[in-house]
Amino acid sequence: MRSGVAGDLLSDTLALLVFAYVVRFASLAMGITLESVRSVPGNVHDAARTLGANARRRFVNIDLPLMRPGLLAAAGLVLLSTMKELPISLLISPLGFSTLATRIFGSFEDAFIAEAGIMAVILVVLSAVLTWFLVLRRADHL
DSSP, X not given: OOOHHHHXXXXXXXXXXXHHHHHHHHHHHHHXXXXXXXXXXXXXXXHHHHTTOOHHHHIIIIIHHHHHHHHHHHHHHHHHHHHHOOHHHHHHOOTTOOOHHHHHHHHHHTTOHHHHHHHHHHHHHHHHXXXXXXXXXXXXXX
């Protein structure tokens, strides 16, 4: 019988699934997040500092609004990739827990082609809506 923090973590496979998703998709979000942080001009910080804004106020009023599109794009990319992820979900997901990708896979495996097709269409529609929201909506304004 296992005890301690490591035993609790290993027995809680949902936490292990979330950890696997974080390890797998953190690199996707990290690149976009770093670019959005780099996009904030330094002279804006200097101007805010000159006007007496403290670090918290600069972050809330300057950094966050300028970084928001990049942070939302990173979150959307991770969400879209997580919805489609099948190998991690099949290997680590707890019994009785299913993601959309595992339900599609299970329906094909059980030869419920119509059910799998409907769920695949749902996945494509969710991906299309998220793609429109993150990419194409922004391109209309350019």
